[in-house]
Amino acid sequence: MFRRLKISCENLSLVSGLLKKNCRNLLQLEVIEKSNQWLVKRCREMNSAISIPRPFSVRLAKAQDEPHIMHFLREHLYDEEPLLRSLNITKTMAIPCLEAYLNDHLKDGFTMIAVEPDNRIVGISLNQRNCDWEGDKLRERAERVQCDPLRKLFYIWSIVAKEPKLHQKYRTSCIFEIAILATAREAQRRGIGYQLTVQSLRLARDLGFDWARMDCTSEYSSRIAKKVGMDCTWSVPYKHLVDSAKKPVVIPDEPHSHIRVHVIQLRGS
Template sequence: MTTPFYRQSAVWWISISIKFAESSSRMEESTCRNDHVQFSVAKSEDYESVLSFVVEHYYKDEPMSNSYIYDSSPADDDVEFSVSFLFQGMAIKAVDRDCDNRLIGVSIANPIYPGYVEDLLKSAEQAKTQKWRDSLKLLAHLQQSTDVLQRYNVSKCYDIEIVAAHPEYRGQSIGSRLFEEQFKRAKQLGYPIASADCSSYYSARIAEKVGMKCVGRLAFANYRDDRGVQLFQPRAPHEEIQTFVKLLNV
């Protein structure tokens, strides 16, 4: 039996599915019209611009990433793994055609499959940074708790990992539209369900808005390492990670 492409290398194809960015800063006034926003599947030539975008507009605001007690800066191995799924056709970009196709939004997903938890833990052992290692362990804990494959009796799930909008466009439903575009992409790729692990209070509200159902919760205060240390300590209102699922009519 041929090994599925997304399991050929646990190191390169495992990506943490916890997170959605939401800035608490005041939104700037955009000089471009939102009705000229275009969504499309990101291509290989978009890699560098997408990577720069998520570092600047996602990881800096994502509650889990910026609340890690030992290092609040993005872990390079986390970023590289996450953006690598662009090459599998699982990234959506939003551009403003009235602003020279300015990149204003990005969403990236990754596959969940049988044996995913085991691969997460193997990848944690090989992680370059302690932050990525601890993040992978938390993700494995979440996956064991929710087990969406068994819950819905499916063999794979399209996990929407990253949703980020440019600050000038936040509050204009870019996040909701990125979710909807990812649902369409998931169906094109033959996925029966989509999921999202939201560490941001605001992204959880967006997930609810687009019709996703909450199937699991984990309070940050209740997750600790083997020494009893709370590794992730985000500020209010980000108090828990909520796992959402949406059934897709493939």
């Protein structure tokens, strides 16, 4: 009888050891499973946070692109460009005269656009032929405008167009101008503005222009101009643009502190 009890105790001890071992294994498996679940979740979060840039190409705008270009400018220029934003010129305003001015740029046929494979526009370089009377035309336009923010905008543009005296300095009546450079906010930091600028300068060179200019009201566009080799030939701090009461007309957000005019020679003298 005692022998049987001894055997039973030994069996119970063996079973108990096996149960403890199985419990430990189960606990380890549970920990591993939870760890794997955490890793899978973390990877999914990282994949959702990291967006792979989509490819894009730069081409000359066509006539059928014009309505899409104007829509793009309403969505990505008015609320993003420092000077327009500081003057409270938004896409919700009734601004037919400004859109007429932008449409005049398109008529020159020099505008470049960046498009993704599905032909969605993600960037625009609105280019034009800048003649020595451009500043006077902008001033006349400013005097005809009833809207005060737009009047200020055209006056500032007229100063930037005329004050550097580039036509007299370089002895030419016509300069290629990168007038407006805009990138879709969700497509920024992909080099789109840089490529648009490079291709625009290449177009200007192919068209026979000797000089190109880029009037930068944004610090970011000024950096792009420098990156492609354009020299800053004229600048004015925003705080120096004052009204009759000596108060600043515009106070853009940082880091936009100056308007800068950049120039590059396209062909040898």
